[in-house]
Amino acid sequence: SQTIHQWPATLVQPVGSPLSLECTVEGTSNPNLYWYRQAAGRGLQLLFYSVGIGQISSEVPQNLSASRPQDRQFILSSKKLLLSDSGFYLCAWSVADTIYFGEGSWLTVV
Amino acid sequence: SQQGEEDPQALSIQEGENATMNCSYKTSINNLQWYRQNSGRGLVHLILIRSNEREKHSGRLRVTLDTSKKSSSLLITASRAADTASYFCAPTHSGNTPLVFGKGTRLSVIA
Numbered sequence: 001s002q003t004i005h006q007w008p009a010t011l012v013q014p015v016g017s018p019l020s021l022e023c024t025v026e027g028t029s030n031p032n033l034y035w036y037r038q039a040a041g042r043g044l045q046l047l048f049y050s051v052g053i054g055q056i057s058s059e060v061p062q063n064l065s066a067s068r069p070q071d072r073q074f075i076l077s078s079k080k081l082l083l084s085d086s087g088f089y090l091c092a093w094s095v096a097d098t099i100y101f102g103e104g105s106w107l108t109v110v
Numbered sequence: 111s112q113q114g115e116e117d118p119q120a121l122s123i124q125e126g127e128n129a130t131m132n133c134s135y136k137t138s139i140n141n142l143q144w145y146r147q148n149s150g151r152g153l154v155h156l157i158l159i160r161s162n163e164r165e166k167h168s169g170r171l172r173v174t175l176d177t178s179k180k181s182s183s184l185l186i187t188a189s190r191a192a193d194t195a196s197y198f199c200a201p202t203h204s205g206n207t208p209l210v211f212g213k214g215t216r217l218s219v220i221a
């Protein structure tokens with residue numbers, strides 16, 4: 001069966017520090033991969049999606065970036081965090097229409 | 111935007127009652143999906159209804175789809191406290207377009 005792992009689960013970072021969130025999927029090949037963000041009291045915002053290695057589409061211009069170095073690995077990064085980057089980050093994958101989500105990473109920028 | 115919009119934003123009911131949530135969308139779809147999110151967790155897929163289907167059941171869930179009105183509804187029958195969560199609809203369009211989500215409906219089931 002397919003599983004998705006996302007880490008770290010929680011982190012507190014100072015403004016201006018770098019960020020790296022990692023996500024891996026097991027049990028499937030060539031999945032579409034996604035990063036979403038959910039700010040407090042708001043809906044899910046699609047940040048990035050990828051249909052293959054090295055192929056990244058950005059939905060919202062911001063100081064975040066994403067990379068897909070391997071077929072089932074998706075990384076969300078920032079060189080310098082802003083207070084507004086705080087939120088709940090969700091990695092997800094799909095092969096057909098249904099999306100499967102990880103457990104999320106809580107990021108607090110202080 | 112190709113996201114669905116859920117209504118109401120919040121719903122509070124007593125355990126045992128039925129809960130109905132609605133979803134509207136703007137462009138033609140291939141299918142529509144409903145997801146649930148428990149507080150502080152990832153979203154979980156509940157059910158998918160195809161554009162040529164009008165109604166679908168899964169356990170205590172009943173989903174309807176009216177493509178002429180570009181709307182869908184999710185009915186949870188005999189609700190339980192464990193159904194307390196946010197519910198999102200996600201219209202799926204042709205091509206490899208990623209799913210986008212609205213703000214969801216926050217359902218509170220009071221024991």
